[in-house]
Structures are given as structure tokens and as C-alpha cells.
Amino acid sequence: MAHPTLEGLSLQEEEGEGFSFEFEEEEEQVDLRWCLVGRFLSERAIHFNSMKVRMADLWKPVKGVTIKEARTGIFLFHFAHPLDMEAVLNGGPWTFDNNMLVLERVQLGMQIDHVPLFHVTLWVQIHNLPMGLMKEKVGTKLANYIGKFVEYDKNNNTSFWRQYMRVRVRIDVRQPLKKDTKVKNMAGE
Template sequence: MADIWRPVKGVKIKVAKTGLFLFQFAHAIDMEGVLQRGPWMFDNHMLIMERTHLGVQIENIPLYHVDFWVQVHNLPVGLMVEKAGTKLANYIGAFVEYDKNNNSSFWRQYMRLRVQVDVRQPLKKDSRVKNKGGE
């Protein structure tokens, strides 16, 4: 993973127990970059990553949530706004971020949302959205 992430100041990877690892970044900017660019896969397995805090045992950190970028297609232009995106994201999981950079083109094809998903729940897909007029 260190070869893929390429942290400027480096990272140490330790096995805490089978299937549970501790990634210790030498600089907070490297850690934030890895967390923001995820989710990550290793050997066809999802890496569920969470910040640790002093005094908390690694085994007691709940590893149930992953942030995903979601594309929402076929929305009318008037609904491709952050307010509508927040509601859609909260239906899927929990709203994290609206991609304002994707909002720069009038002809954009979809809305991008970062959504925190509980990996213990089944994914939601192919949902229909109605506007105030019922369309």
C-alpha cells in the first residue's frame, strides 16, 4: 500500500492481529491524503480505515463505515444542487461531501456525492426521485 499511496514522509505498517493493521503516517498531510482518496482495496478486500486516538485499543475501534464517491444520473438540471444531493446521500448512507468541482459545467451528466456507507447494510441502488410536480 505504501507504494501506491507514496506518502512524502513515509508510513509504517504493523500487524495488530490477523486481519487488523495499524498504519502510522509520519505526517498528518499524508494520512489525510490517503483517507480522502479512498476507498482502498488490497488483495480483493476493502480496507476499512479509521483514525485512532490515544488511549483507545485498536481492537475496540468500530470498522463499519467506508466513504464512497457516488454518481447520481438522470436528474433534471434544477435538482443537481447540493440541497438535493444531501437528501439523496442521506438516503444512501450519510452525507459527507458534495463535489462542487463537478458543478462547473452546465452540461454535466451527473452529480457526485461522497457518502459514508455502513458496510453491514446492503447497498441501495436504482432509486427514483420525484420533483414537487410529481414527475
């Protein structure tokens, strides 16, 4: 009986191109379209069981949510219905134990470790605008100064006597918040 040898084996040999897979939706156990990945902006560990109970209580998903810890400090949120997930994305920002939750949608084929969890969407109030500048165009420009414009609150911004404008902005949590800027009208005042 001949024994195989390792003489002909070389780690320098040409490697193949790897593998690629095409997934069919029926094969998936979890519908990734209704999954979010998230982390809390905290230096300390999050008590997982308390967080699960609290987030489900805050979100009140009609069809339910399953929460799992994918990696230390990285959580997966699987919603049973798309409207529940959209309500969470549109209702934020969310916090647990005074720590903000950063959420992103899960994409098929992505690795959890490579999901950029650095952006949150916030409602921002813009005060002390000169008369005549409480307009969506101005709100969009100011929101883009703060971060990236997401939405203009037309319901809040319809009255002539309004005291502030509300815009929804996506910001990078790694950058300092922008506090003040000067706003001038067309005459430069």
C-alpha cells in the same frame, strides 16, 4: 518464620475503582494523531508483506508510513506527517488484492479490538436526475439516503450539461447498498 495463609483472602471482597491515567504527549512513543487502524473486507488472510509494499506504493507518502499487524487481520498505519494521513483518508477507498480497506482514526485510550471498522467513504455518481435538480441540496439529501453525506463535488457539478452528480458518502459495509430511488421535482413529477 511465619508462613502467610490464604484464609483471609476472599474474591467476594469489594474491589477498588480501578486506575485512571493521564497521558502527556511527550511520553508517547508514537503520535497517535497520525495513526489509522484498518482491516480488509476479506474472508481470507492478507499477505502482510505484500500489502505493506503495495499500500506504501499506492499512497506514496512524502514522509513515510509504518505498517504493523496489531491483531490477526487488524493493521496499524502510522504516518510520519499529517498531510500524508489526510491524503490517504481523502483519497480512498483503497483496495489490496480486490479487498476494500476500512480505515478509522486511532484515539488515545481506545482498544484495537473495540474500534468499529464498518464504514467506508465512497464517491457516488447519481445519474438520471430531472432537469433543475442537479443542486447541492438535492445531492446532500440523496447522499443521506445512501449513507451519510460527506462532500458535494462542486467541480464536477458546475456545468449545466453534466450527466451525473458526484457526492461523497460514508456507508456501513454491513448493510446492502441502496441501488435505486425515485426523485421527483416540486410538482411531484
